[in-house]
Amino acid sequence: MTVVEERDTPSATAEPTRRLRAVIGWVIIAALVVGVAWVGIQIAATAPSDRRSLDPEGRGDSGALALAEILRDQGVEVEVHRSRAEARAAIDDDTTLVMTNPYTLSDEAVAELMDPADRVVFLSVGAHLLDSLGLGDYSSAPLSEVDAQCSAGEFARVGTIEPDRLMTPAPGVEWCFGDDEGAAVLIDDADGRRTSIVDGTRLFSNAYLAENGNAALALALLGQTDRVVWYVPSLGDSDLEGTSEDTLGTLTPPWVTPAIILLMLSGIAAALWRGRRFGPLVAETLPVTVRASETMHGRARLTAKAADAPHAALAIRDGAQRRLARRLGLTARATPDEVADAASDRLRIPRGTLQSLLAGPLPADDAALVELARRLAELEDAVEQTHRPARAAGAPSAHSPSTTEAEDTRDR
Structure with missing residues (x-):
C-alpha cells in the first residue's frame, strides 16, 4: 500500500533549479522594495505643502x-x-x-x-x-x-x-x-x-x-x-483653551508601543527563521502491510457508531451480489436483476422471487438490517450448495432435491 506525503527530495538536477528560483524571488522582492521606496520619496518630494485654504504662500489649488x-x-x-x-x-x-x-x-x-x-x-x-x-x-x-x-x-x-x-x-x-x-x-x-x-x-x-x-x-x-x-x-496661534479627551494612547504607558513593535518584529523574524519550504509530492511504499480485514472492521465500527442501517445494508448487499455473481458465472458488472434471475434459475424457483432481496428498498433500522443479512446469507449458502458436486455417486446433497438437479447444477 502506498501513501502520499510531503517531503524534501533534493536531487542533482533539481537543486540548481531550486536555488535559481530562490535567487530570482529575492531579486524580485528587492526590486519591489526599491521601487516602493523610490515612489514614496518622489511623492514626499512633490507632495503639496501643509498650507491651509487661501494661504498666501500655498501653491496648491486651494492656496492663494x-x-x-x-x-x-x-x-x-x-x-x-x-x-x-x-x-x-x-x-x-x-x-x-x-x-x-x-x-x-x-x-x-x-x-x-x-x-x-x-x-x-x-x-x-x-x-x-x-x-x-x-x-x-x-x-x-x-x-x-x-x-x-x-x-x-x-x-x-x-x-x-x-x-x-x-x-x-x-x-x-x-x-x-x-x-x-x-x-x-x-x-x-x-x-x-x-x-x-x-x-x-x-x-x-x-x-x-x-x-x-x-x-x-x-x-x-x-x-x-x-x-x-x-x-x-x-x-x-490660538488663544482658545481646550482639553482633549483621553485616548488609548494617552492612557497606556509610553513603553507599550515600542514593546508591541518589538514583539511584531520578533514574530516576523521567527517566522522567517523557522519557516520551511515543502518539496514536491512523493509516493512512497509504507514499511508495513495493512490487512484488508482491519480496514473492513474499522469501517464497520464507524458505520455501527453512526447507526447508519441503510449504509450497512447497502455494503452487505453489494458484497453478497458480487459473490453470487462469481459463483453463478456472471460478470462483475452484472446488475442485481441479472443476479436475482440467475440465482432463481439455479435454485429452481420462480423468477422475480429474489428481486426484492437484491434490489429492494434498504432497511431503516437494525432489526430489518439483521433480517436482510440473514436472508442474504441463506441465499449464498443455497447457491453454494448447488454449486458443490455430490459427495458420493447416487447420494443426493443435503441441500439439493435430487442427483439430477446436482448434475444439472454442475453442468451450469
Missing part, C-alpha cells in the same frame, strides 16, 4: 499664492504673518488687514487684532463670525452669476462673478453682488472702519482666480491701500 503675486505686481506690498501679535504690530494707517475666518481666535482676540486697522477684509465666512461682527447671516437664496449692483465705486469694473455662498445683510450693512435676500459681499463702515466679508474660498483660490471677475473682485477688495497685512490663523 496667485492672488498675493497679482497684488505685488500691482505695486501692493504684501506681508504674511502667522502670529497675531506680529500682524497687529505691522498695521498702520495705510494698511489693509486680510484674513480668512479666524475660528482659532476668541472674539476678544479678533477685536484686538482689528482695532488698529482702517480696512479689514475677511476672505471666508463663518456663522459665528457673521454673528459676532453683526453683519448678517447665511442666505438660502439661489446662486447664479451676478454683478455688483451697488454704489461702491471699486466694484464698478469687476464684471460678473459666480459666488459659492450668499449672505443676508443685517440692517445698515451695504451689500454687493446680489440683493436684499442674499449677497456675495457685505460692507460695514461702522466705528470708522470698513469691514468687508466675502466667501472667497473658491473665488480667490489658485484654481479659480482667473475665472469670470474673480481676480478683479480680489483687487477691488485688497488693492485699495499700498500695504496688505495678511494674517494666517492657525491652531498654534
